[in-house]
Amino acid sequence: MAGRPSSFKPEFIEQARKLCELGATDEEVAAFFDVSTRTIYRWQSANEGFCQSLKAGKVAADERVERSLYHRAVGYTFDSEKVFQFQGQIVRTPTKEH
Secondary structure (H helix, E strand, C coil), X not given: CCCXXXXXXXXXHHHHHHHHHCCCCHHHHHHHHCXXXXXXXXXXXXXXXXXXXXXXXXXXXXXXXXXXXXXXXXXXXXXXXXXXXXXXXXXXXXXXXX
């Protein structure tokens, strides 16, 4: 018994990876493609490339979050610039932010 043909298209592979890199959840990916999350899971089972693209995108997003949390926990320093007015003149002073 054959079901309805899949609405999956090869270009979804790259689109899904990019969505996941931006932090999209499975529910958000499903909404983007206008399908249910169950359909996303079926596509993952039926198409190894789609499955791997979702995983790769999520790994990249997770690494960004981990790096951000690490920096917030241990602190970090970066070069910045303070801009203010002194005696009618604009003054720019390089500073370090922590």
